[in-house]
Amino acid sequence: METFRKRLLEFLFPPETDHYLAILRVGLGVEVTLYSLSLRNDWIYLLSGTVRQLAEALLSLESHFIPRLGWFTALAGQVEVDENRLLFAAWAFLLVAGCGLLIGLFSRVSAIVAWFLHLCTAKSGGFASYGMDNFVTIGLFYLMLSPLPDRFSLDWRLRDLRAKDPQFLGFWRRVLQLHLCVVYFFSGLAKCLGSGWWNGSSVWRALIRPPFNVIDPEILVRWKNLFPLAGILICVLEFGYPFGIWSSRTRTIWLFSVCAMHVAIAVTMGMYLFSLVMIVLNLAAFAPGGFRAQRKQIGLQPGTAGA
Amino acid sequence: MVAEGPTIVPAWFKNISQKAQTFFSIALGKKLPPSNPTREALNTYANVAGIETGYGYFAPNVPGGYRLVFELHYPDGRVEYALPSVKSEAAGLRIADLLENIGRTPHDSMREILVKTLAQSVWREHPDVESIRAILGSVTLPSVREFEHGNRESYEFLYAYDFSLMNQPAKPRDR
Numbered sequence: 001m002e003t004f005r006k007r008l009l010e011f012l013f014p015p016e017t018d019h020y021l022a023i024l025r026v027g028l029g030v031e032v033t034l035y036s037l038s039l040r041n042d043w044i045y046l047l048s049g050t051v052r053q054l055a056e057a058l059l060s061l062e063s064h065f066i067p068r069l070g071w072f073t074a075l076a077g078q079v080e081v082d083e084n085r086l087l088f089a090a091w092a093f094l095l096v097a098g099c100g101l102l103i104g105l106f107s108r109v110s111a112i113v114a115w116f117l118h119l120c121t122a123k124s125g126g127f128a129s130y131g132m133d134n135f136v137t138i139g140l141f142y143l144m145l146s147p148l149p150d151r152f153s154l155d156w157r158l159r160d161l162r163a164k165d166p167q168f169l170g171f172w173r174r175v176l177q178l179h180l181c182v183v184y185f186f187s188g189l190a191k192c193l194g195s196g197w198w199n200g201s202s203v204w205r206a207l208i209r210p211p212f213n214v215i216d217p218e219i220l221v222r223w224k225n226l227f228p229l230a231g232i233l234i235c236v237l238e239f240g241y242p243f244g245i246w247s248s249r250t251r252t253i254w255l256f257s258v259c260a261m262h263v264a265i266a267v268t269m270g271m272y273l274f275s276l277v278m279i280v281l282n283l284a285a286f287a288p289g290g291f292r293a294q295r296k297q298i299g300l301q302p303g304t305a306g307a
Numbered sequence: 308m309v310a311e312g313p314t315i316v317p318a319w320f321k322n323i324s325q326k327a328q329t330f331f332s333i334a335l336g337k338k339l340p341p342s343n344p345t346r347e348a349l350n351t352y353a354n355v356a357g358i359e360t361g362y363g364y365f366a367p368n369v370p371g372g373y374r375l376v377f378e379l380h381y382p383d384g385r386v387e388y389a390l391p392s393v394k395s396e397a398a399g400l401r402i403a404d405l406l407e408n409i410g411r412t413p414h415d416s417m418r419e420i421l422v423k424t425l426a427q428s429v430w431r432e433h434p435d436v437e438s439i440r441a442i443l444g445s446v447t448l449p450s451v452r453e454f455e456h457g458n459r460e461s462y463e464f465l466y467a468y469d470f471s472l473m474n475q476p477a478k479p480r481d482r
Contacts, residue, residue: 035397042398050424051405054417061341062359063350119355127408127421128401131364137357187362193314194367205369205448208460211396211403217454224451270396 016170018150018163020284021143022104024176025111025150027280028139029102032114035136035273036095043091044084046125055126067116069124090117101143104153111148115140132274138179139281146172177285181242184258188238197235200227212269237261245286255286314367371446372403373410374462375422377429378440389433391425410445410465418443419468426470441468 039046047069056070069090076086094117100110118140122133147163149155156162163169196202204227208217237244237257244254259279266275316324332338335353336346353359379387391402409421422441430439444462 038395038397041394042401045393045428046398046401050420054420059354062354063347065347065351066354123354125401128405130400130404134357134360137355141356183362187364187366190361190363190366193316195315196368197366201450202365202369204451205371206365208448208454209369209372210374210446210460211399221451221454227451271400273397 012171012174013167014170014174016173018147018166018169020173020287021146021148021150021169022152023287024139024143024146024280024284025101025104025107025148025153027276027284028114028136028143029098029100029110031136031139031273031277031280032098032118033095033102034098034276035118036091036098038273040091044087046128047087047121048083051127052124056124059123059126066123067120069120072120090121093117094121104149104155107148107150107153107155108144111140111144115144130274132271132277135274135277135281139277139284142172142176142179173285176281177245180281180285181245184238184241188235188241191231192235192239197231198228200224200229200231203227203231203234207268212271214270215268234261251286252288255282258282369448370407371448371460373406373465374444374446375406375409375425376442376444377426378442379429379433379436380438380440381435382437387433389429391429392432406443410443418466422466422468423470426468430470437471439470441470443467 052069056068059066059068069087072086072090073083076083093113097110097114097117100106101114115137118133119137122129122137147165147168149161149163151157191197191202194202196205204220204224206212207215207220237254241254241258244250245258259282262275262278262282266272336343336349339346341347350359375391377389377391379389381387391406393399393402405421405425409418412418412421422443426439426441430436442464443466444464447461447463449458449460
């Protein structure tokens, strides 16, 4: 029993450097910044009015404590602040938080603000949110709880700040690793249960389905013989992810293949932000370095940035 | 998904899946009253951590999608057509998701509210229209073979809503 407990603790709290945290922070900083910029012209349209109120009403059926923009609009209404101005302020704060994460300035505060505001917008715009929002929430949730700042941040280099609980570095990376394994395993399993991924029709349908029809079907149809292969490959990559990524012999090729799959999704379906967040999460979780148990621990005192 | 959706698993397994679904619904507090603190706490945690939904994207098969077309009727008898439009591709993905929700919801009143909201935004871009008919259809995608034989995506009529804007002007702050 004692041995099991020891092994479990070793598994959950492996020695870890903060390299993965830097990847997660910078990657999510880029993601949040691009997310804000890409929606700047449609922000008010997507988040104001009846659709938001309806989404929030449905959210209240789940729980009254799930963050939403309605909390702020209600407060703003009491002090006669226009809803559109408040929504613009939320957009601006989210953009600033994204930039803060990107350069690592006020890392913890930026992570919390980015997580909270993104969650509010994703929930309030629930009818128009999709998988990307879920993964950004997941990434920001873990980032917010991780021992920030990392050694590549401005907080570390300019403000001489150090993480208070670096022993949790390994734990949060392990949680992210396990979470991704669950995500890909069930995504792959679900695809394996449909005949379309085995005969390639799902690949074809995914590529010609509006608004993902980036490539002209006349061009796509020339590659029709590759669709079954692509479908099976996707199933194998996703369903086999927990096994392939965990083994040191196949980790690199699996990580490369999964990232390549997401690049392909971005290019052929126009889902750039979705692909970016998936690549960031994969690299943060499994990029080389994370499994070397004997890595040097990061320094806890100011002035040990090179440790 | 196995319990409800069309998959390749045998029928007997669906019964097991339905029982598993019931078990997990109870375990996750889904069967508790909405105001139950345990249910609210579980739902809150799942939502703030981003784990409230499954991960079966485009699975088990890729659905066809939905299309919403607005028929704009002008006082002089002219008729024009418009689609829900946004200014960026990123927002376009979200509008597609919104249409999915409109098409899939089993609640007629919710569908009507969502369609009406989109119609109001179209009306603001075309303020001189007399009435708008919103037509929601499902998109049927051709197979590779059908495409090679010249077939393209087709639409099946699902719902139509008539909005008379002369009698019910949209509020300026509303979408």
